[in-house]
Amino acid sequence: MNKIYNPTPETWSDILERPTKTVDDIELTVKEIFKEVQKKGDEAVAKYTSLFDGVAIDKLEVTKAEIETAVAAVSTELKEAIQLAKNNIEKFHAAQKTVRVAVETVAGVECWQEKRPIQKIGLYIPGGTAPLFSTVLMLAVPANIAGCKEIVLCSPPDKKGNINPAILYAANLCGVTKILKVGGIQAIAAMTFGTETIPRAYKIFGPGNQFVTVAKQLATQFGVAIDMPAGPSELLIVADDTAVPAFVASDLLSQAEHGTDSQVILVSTSKTLIDAVEEEIQIQLDALPRKDIAEKAIANSKLIFVENNQIALDLINEYGPEHFIACTSSDDFYIDGIENAGSIFIGNYTPESAGDYASGTNHTLPTNGYAKNYSGVNLDSFTKSMTFQKISEVGIQNIGKAIEVMAEEEGLQAHKNAVTLRLKAIKDGK
Amino acid sequence: MNKIYNPTPETWSDILERPTKTVDDIELTVKEIFKEVQKKGDEAVAKYTSLFDGVAIDKLEVTKAEIETAVAAVSTELKEAIQLAKNNIEKFHAAQKTVRVAVETVAGVECWQEKRPIQKIGLYIPGGTAPLFSTVLMLAVPANIAGCKEIVLCSPPDKKGNINPAILYAANLCGVTKILKVGGIQAIAAMTFGTETIPRAYKIFGPGNQFVTVAKQLATQFGVAIDMPAGPSELLIVADDTAVPAFVASDLLSQAEHGTDSQVILVSTSKTLIDAVEEEIQIQLDALPRKDIAEKAIANSKLIFVENNQIALDLINEYGPEHFIACTSSDDFYIDGIENAGSIFIGNYTPESAGDYASGTNHTLPTNGYAKNYSGVNLDSFTKSMTFQKISEVGIQNIGKAIEVMAEEEGLQAHKNAVTLRLKAIKDGK
Structure with missing residues (x-):
């Protein structure tokens, strides 16, 4: 595990770099x-x-x-x-x-x-x-x-x-x-x-x-x-001394068992918590059937200490994790401030695996930083939005002039003409 | 202009084929x-x-x-x-x-x-x-x-x-x-x-x-x-004898002036209307500054006669037009039944140019059949949907067993363990 203390913002993109594959x-x-x-x-x-x-x-x-x-x-x-x-x-x-x-x-x-x-x-x-x-x-x-x-x-x-x-x-x-x-x-x-x-x-x-x-x-x-572009699964946890180290370790490991290229990150304002989680990981790792996989992912994982919650939040938003667990005394701060994450898990009794299976939220989520610009799968993913408009004679008289002026300015005379003809027909009482 | 009478469904995909370009x-x-x-x-x-x-x-x-x-x-x-x-x-x-x-x-x-x-x-x-x-x-x-x-x-x-x-x-x-x-x-x-x-x-x-x-x-x-994949702009109009031929012609021409590769289609249950629109197009075309462009697009346009509204609707849903104007005595039938279209314009006084400029709907719409699987630009295009979950001690006891069973069945022991640890802690009163 890589422990990193107080990284400067310039180094974040290197620290948070995801494995890329050539296709x-x-x-x-x-x-x-x-x-x-x-x-x-x-x-x-x-x-x-x-x-x-x-x-x-x-x-x-x-x-x-x-x-x-x-x-x-x-x-x-x-x-x-x-x-x-x-x-x-x-x-x-x-x-x-x-x-x-x-x-x-x-x-x-x-x-x-x-x-x-x-x-x-x-x-x-x-x-x-x-x-x-x-x-x-x-x-x-x-x-x-x-x-x-x-x-x-x-x-x-x-x-x-x-x-x-x-x-x-x-x-x-x-x-x-x-x-x-x-x-x-x-x-x-x-x-x-x-x-x-x-x-x-x-x-x-x-x-x-x-x-x-x-x-x-x-x-x-x-x-x-x-649905969305895909990449290896990711979990970022922010935790402080209110978090139970064994729970945090178990969540990191449940991410790590997905594959050797899984991304596992802990951010904390507490060095004590970081050390305790590190110890717990070793204890729990030995009991896992997929130990070989998890061990490799854990070896690449990052435990990052930062001075305060604001720095932690900025770093998390820069990363844009697929799964984001917040387990701190300032959970509301993270809930309000998170801009880029697929699904957010809050508190000691909300493991990622709850969302993977049974809480009700969707587990098909944007990885690889796509949380910055893609939604996870939701009901809208299976629909498309269509617009309708119905304009009356009064309506076209209210907006007709504006359309004529704009179409003319864009050099689209036939667009203008479609309105002019109608306005004339109304005027002529046809 | 190509006039097509009663095309059989097997020929629709050929008739409605869009120009493709190699890139x-x-x-x-x-x-x-x-x-x-x-x-x-x-x-x-x-x-x-x-x-x-x-x-x-x-x-x-x-x-x-x-x-x-x-x-x-x-x-x-x-x-x-x-x-x-x-x-x-x-x-x-x-x-x-x-x-x-x-x-x-x-x-x-x-x-x-x-x-x-x-x-x-x-x-x-x-x-x-x-x-x-x-x-x-x-x-x-x-x-x-x-x-x-x-x-x-x-x-x-x-x-x-x-x-x-x-x-x-x-x-x-x-x-x-x-x-x-x-x-x-x-x-x-x-x-x-x-x-x-x-x-x-x-x-x-x-x-x-x-x-x-x-x-x-x-x-x-x-x-x-x-926002979405792009292709040449398209308009499909369904009209019957309740439509004003001059209005229909003006809308077809406003689409045609976009470019020589614009797609312009009229579907109608009235041969009279088709002939009247054809005549009006010739009259209006001469007055357009972008006549050269519009003329070429119109030459490739299609005027399709079908026997009834149901056939028309099926054909329109197969095509999935970017812009769809319905101007018939059965507009509600088309509003209810349209499955694939970017934006829909209803009645004699709703030209496409209203939506292009000023009605309030968005004009950035799916072309090239993408109306089947993409939304036009709308407010959601600028946001992403994120999910949150917060589970209490009672909550994890309610869904914990289900998560354990499912994770076990999927062979993901660490996922199960993240729940087992928490249930045990609750039981032990920790």
């Missing part, structure tokens, strides 16, 4: 697979599934029977946990619904804004050892509340050609309309172009490895929107 | 200029301004004295028009403010969502013959309402080293914090990396030519967000 090599592979899926559809999907997942899939779409088998295979305990999480996610995202915003800007000029669902949504859920069924909840629940018509889910099959039962269970529970056994680049390509079996999506959501990330970026060049 | 050639130039601006800052900006705009600029930042001169140069008539437009844009965008969404998902688990401003905004306003001061209003007004701290505007200088007075006037009126005489690729690069004089932006907004469009796309690879 040039991957890009070529991704482009090639996109081209082939665009051209050959399911045939190409099958080819790459066989190549990358090592399994030949006859039928890409998961059947009703397979879902029933999965439902039976999931324990009651897990079902109850998923149901609790789903309820909370539903409550929090349903509360984000907005009403039509209507304004008569001047007499006779009615303007309104409405949010309407994006019709076709694609969800990507990675496979592998950690089946991320929690991400199914985080994406399918708000997509359903938003009213998206098609919610397609792609997830890679295992060697036996199956998707993890918990993923199938969650997808079925949350109203996914079609589940497909396809992963990686070929899944993103298929949702971008559509194939015989896999429908095209207007917007693709979900995490993935580097290949999936680059594939999602490429998809945007073909008219598809994506 | 491969441009991309190399853009990448090179980005590299140089990143490395050499203002020096590189000056070099390319000299090269592309043909003028040597001593001082990139517009001075207070220059703004005062511009304010004096703008006519009272135009000032009044701009003020009226600004008032309406302000009213409509201020009404889009949302309150904090707070939910106690289960007892002791408080979750809330807040929107906070993106701190640093960059606006790009093209130069040339048509000074788009209206776009300054459309971007700076909501940025100000959102509370963005830095609103930087870049616009290319003319041969004398000046920016159009109406642009300066509007920028000053709408609270732009810094105005810079820089255009094209070098402007976007400068706002992406920051230079000695030009501040870095977290999100870049605004229209531009192909070079600017490709530069904005490239900017996203360096952590900058952009």
